[in-house]
Amino acid sequence: MVMRQQILYLWLAEGALDTETVGWAFHDGASGKGPPLPEAEPPYPTGLAALKEGWFLIQSPAPYSLHPGAEYEVSYLANEFIFERRIE
């Protein structure tokens, strides 16, 4: 049986997995098989809530060095957590 990935990105308010979700993206390699995402927006209120619903964390953001002169700039959302589910 072929396993396919569902990938869920959650951008959280801070660097801790139990902080609030502020952004999200979903990519479904299983083409609709498997449990759907909750219809709520965001689908999970925190990263921890996604773990409790069966998502596996595959990447969390590491603290990064601050570049002198750019410490106060804002750019991409820093707190990007990536989860997967594997669907048969």
Add this chain to the structure above:
Amino acid sequence: MPATDHKLTTHEMARFVADGFLRFDALIPDEINRHIIEELRLLEAKKINLIVGLPAGDEGPLQPASLTPLSQCYPAPSLLGAMLNLPEVQGIIESLVGPDPLFDHDFVHRLPAGSTYHQHLHVDAVVDSTDPTFDIQLFYFPQDVTQGGGGTRFVPATHLRRTRAEGVGRYQHLLGEQQYSGAAGTLMVFHHGLWHAGQPNPSDIDRWMYKIRLNPSVSQIKRWNMEDFDQMHNDASDHTFALMRHDSVAQVLRTLQPWQKGHEGRYEQMQRARLWRYLSNDPVFDVDYYHTRIEQRGRLIMEPG
């Protein structure tokens, strides 16, 4: 609502600095809205001809070149020119980028009825400079756009984030994002850095939108209606964690969007304060003391022991 001279108020300017956009519902009169789509249709055809290497054709308005002063773009009897020359529109433009800005480019965004075209979020052009100057982009919707009927999607307050144009496509949804819908004649004014995306048009009518980017040709300092400036412009002591005002520019700039939670919002406030320093020509302006605290200490190291 802008001031009586059609220029923006200090409060509106502060909201633009905070959110990266302003919205003016049904600003353009129906006598322009009703007839302008024919001109947009001709302009769209000319632009597409040029893009694919065909002669532009003689019908429709003369297309301006980049760097043309706005006052020389779309002379009468162009309805686009009439729209851009409305005192209400000129007042908004002048408040943000000064008088007679330069034409950068424009485009007719027609979404056919039933279009499934779906853009990722993006920033126009390329990674921006680090200085606080900015261009504006006008989004003019000459027809009613129903909810979900192909209006532009955008994320308020993303305009001060320095990113690559395509790098923000990874964000499918952010809390507080909006999709435009509204009455005919509505004008949206975006800071050039605001993240936005075209959306499908499931409705049964084509959706027309005209977008024009304008570059300032003079300093952008204090170009708006200054009647409420002294009353609203705060000093650097306006500080949430000490004594704060609720009627100041700082209060507008500390109002965050739903996606700006946690400590991240403080860096956003610093960027907004930096932009307001430029616009107000006040190098010590601050919101919640973040710049001032650091600058105060920074001065000590310059002093002899």
